[in-house]
Amino acid sequence: MITLLIKLKENIIIALKALKEHKMRSVLTTLGIIIGVLTVVSVASIISGLNEGFKDRLSFLGSNTLYIQKYPWMSHGDWYKYRNRPDISMQNYKYLVEHTDDENVIIAPSLSTRRELKFDGDKLTEVPINGVTKESEIVSNISIAEGRFFTNLEIDRRKNRIVIGNTIKEKLFENKEPLGKRVKINGKPFYVIGVMEKKGKFFGNDMDINVYIPIGSFFKNFGYHRSISIEAQVVEQAMFEATKEKLRYLMRFSRGLKPGTEDNFSINQQETIQQQYDSLTNGLYTAAIGIGTLALLVGGIGIMNIMLVSVTERQKEIGIRKAIGATNSIISFQFLVESVIICSLGGIIALILSYFVAIGISAATPFPASVPLWSVFMGLGFSWFIGIFFGLYPAHQAAKLDPIESLHYE
Amino acid sequence: MQVPLIDLRNIRKTYGEDKVPVHALRKIDLAIKNNEYVSIMGPSGSGKSTLMNIIGCLDTPTEGQYFLEGEEVHTMNDNTLARIRNRKIGFVFQTFNLLPRASALHNVELPLIYSGLPADERKKRAEKALEQVKLGHRKDHNPNELSGGQRQRVAIARALVNRPSLLLADEPTGNLDSETGEEIMELFDILHKKGNTILMVTHEEHVANHAHRIINILDGNIAQDRGVVKK
Incomplete structure (x- = not known):
């Protein structure tokens, strides 16, 4: 050796x-x-x-969350077919909430658009504005660093309140205290009630530029004719497939689809992207x-x-x-x-x-x-x-x- | 009775058996004892190189038996032959055959590397062997920085370093001028006096005369085997 x-x-x-x-x-x-x-x-x-x-x-999307939307995430051509589908409405959302149990699945509607955000003469363009409900805090995994999230009352009364991402705080407020300040979107005033925890960057996209407002306020300010996305977080991972089938059934029922016809909506999930x-x-x-x-x-x-x-x-x-x-x-x-x-x-x-x-x-x-x-x-x-x-x-x-x-x- | 160092019995070597056979060695019987000093002479093509290669374990006989210190060389495989060459035989060639891009010291160390000696001991022994041939001061030079005589002395040091039973020299003075050649021959004389057994192939009478016994080869046979009367 x-x-x-x-x-x-x-x-x-x-x-x-x-x-x-x-x-x-x-x-x-x-x-x-x-x-x-x-x-x-x-x-x-x-x-x-x-x-x-x-x-x-993907972890940000949540592996146990289902996204009921007009378009599938991964499609093979046939865009027209999807475009002609009816919009996902708040009625659909309410129907699902009424016919499911909170203990099994948490459901939140979601909407987003990009608008200009103004504060005190300064402005940020193309800010993603998201319409949310109380449930979104859990479903969209929103953590608050300063202030608070919306109350049920603020959601129900469609108040012009806003929760902002960390980047908005840095850029628009130059890190000064934003709570209680008034920002303007489309000339409409919104009061800042909370700042989110920093999430960082993903694929070069800043995840902290988002802002959240009550969904009712969203419709009121930006128009009613929009297809929403219904996000459903399944509480028990074991119930994931069963819940998915139940939601599909409820969606079809609420839309009066006859047996044998195709779904006119898509249920998306992280796995599809994966x-x-x-x-x-x-x-x-x-x-x-x-x-x-x-x-x-x-x-x-x-x-x-x-x-x-x-x-x-x-x-x-x-x-x-x-x-x-x-x-x-x-x-x-x-x-x-x-x-x-x-x-x-x-x-x-x-x-x-x-x-x-x-x-x-x-x-x-x-x-x-x-x-x-x-x-x-x-x-x-x-x-x-x-x-x-x-x-x-x-x-x-x-x-x-x-x-x-x-x-x-x- | 003492076992002879080299004992060749009925050695034959034939090349190209399937086509035209060339009989390099026909029937050689030869015994060489320890501390003998033997010259092998003969014209080119006589078979003296073949004999030398067989004794040096570089080649194997077609027929016959070869005992080196009692060991049956004729039955050995390549690996065993390599070990025998490494431990028992020291070669000195006409063209020196040193590794050109290695220092004198490394050249002398080479056989010790193949016997698996650790580096420090290797170096010590190689240095000693170089001093023995009076080249201790040139150990770090490459062969192209040395004269022909010095190169041959490095080769001799390499041949001696593993304390072989037999020193085999093939025309050791063939590439040297007569004066340097004489120096090398004096070195061989000293080595013989120190107890080494030397077998030398040459075609020069005055070189052969340094030995105590001269064997003449002709057409693959031993033509003459005589002692040298020292003056």
């Missing part, structure tokens, strides 16, 4: 020396490996970044692995070629080593180590490059890319595998050289 380690160490030194003599050749040889590993690791880092962002977004997302990232992985494998294959053939050249060039050296007592397996080991080192070199260069790629992507796009640890090991593993696989044949060629002939090789 100890002698094997000594030999391994010596072989690594020999290999590094040989690489130093042919710097340019070594780098060119590793190009295929670099491209292959770089492709796979870069895509892995992009996807892991996407995954991280996506998980946040599925779509998974199929997208799986496609990306497949493509990356395909390109990466191809590049690694080409790289591997390059390695084999250069190793064969190296065996011929160093035939005399092989002869000398054999005469002095190197066994066939030691010679073969020496060339295998060299091949693995060339490939590792390529792998390491690729990993360094992919680190910069990840930084570049993070800086240039909203995707938070990072190099995941597993992809580092995978990259190194790939390059070792290529080094061993494509090094075996040249190493075998070196080992079986005749010592006498090799000694006389010039």
Whole structure:
């Protein structure tokens, strides 16, 4: 064992020396490996970044929440069909609330639009305004940092009260106390009663720019002809599918749909996005692995070629080593180590490059890319595998050289 | 009775058996004892190199038996032969055969690497071997920075470093001028006096005369085996 380690160490030194003599050749040889590993690791880092962002977004959507809406989240063409559906109305919402039990499912209507928000001569444009009810605090997962959320009375009486996101506080109020202040939307005054906790960014979108007003106030100020979204949070995860079916049934009943006809509404859920997302990232992985494998294959053939050249060039050296007592397996080991080192070199260069790629992507796009640890090991593993696989044949060629002939090789 | 160091019995070597067979060695019987100093002479094509390769365990005979210190070399596989070369035989070649891009010290260390000696002990022994051939001061030089005579002395140090039973020299002075060649031969004389067994292939009479016994090979047979009368 100890002698094997000594030999391994010596072989690594020999290999590094040989690489130093042919710097340019070594780098060119590793190009295929670099491209292959770089492709796979870069895509892995992009996807892991996407995954991280996506998980946040999805947890924000809530895995046990159903969204009853006019349009499905993921549709395949046929947009007209969906456009001709009747709007989801407050009547639908009220019907669902009346026929379900609070202990099983919490239902809230939701509406949103983008408007200009003014305060004291300053203004913010394109602010997402959301119409909510008391239940939205739970269903939409709204946490209040300062002040309070709406009371039932404020909701019922359609009061012009507003709860704002943290960004609104920073930008419009320049971090001064916003509670009790009056902001204007469409010239209508709204009193600030609460500020939400900071949520951060998602895919470059600021999640703290939202504001909330009572849904009645929303209709009163921005018009009644709108399709709402009904959000239903299922309390018991186990009851999720059953509740979904019940809501579907109730929706159909409230709309008087005959049996056998299609639903004229969609019940959306996080899983739909998750599925779509998974199929997208799986496609990306497949493509990356395909390109990466191809590049690694080409790289591997390059390695084999250069190793064969190296065996011929160093035939005399092989002869000398054999005469002095190197066994066939030691010679073969020496060339295998060299091949693995060339490939590792390529792998390491690729990993360094992919680190910069990840930084570049993070800086240039909203995707938070990072190099995941597993992809580092995978990259190194790939390059070792290529080094061993494509090094075996040249190493075998070196080992079986005749010592006498090799000694006389010039 | 003492077991001879080298014991060749009925050794034959034939090349290209399936096509036109070339009989390099026809029937060689030869015994060499410990601490002998033997020269093998013969014209080119006589088979002396083949004999040398077989004795050096670089090649195996087509027929016959070869005992080295009582061990049956003719039955050994490649790996065992490599170990025998490593432990029992020290080669000195006409063209020196040093690794060109390694220091003198590393060249001398090489056999010890293959016997699996730890680095510090390796270095100590290699340095000692270089001092023995009076090159201790040049241990960090690469072969291209050394003269021909110095290179051959590095090669001799490499051959000696693993304390082999047999020193095999193939035309050791062939690539050297006569003066340097004479220096190398003096070194061999000293090594012999210290107890080494030396077997040397040469075609130069005055080089062969350093030995105590001269064997002439002709057409694959031993033509003459005589002692040298020292003046």
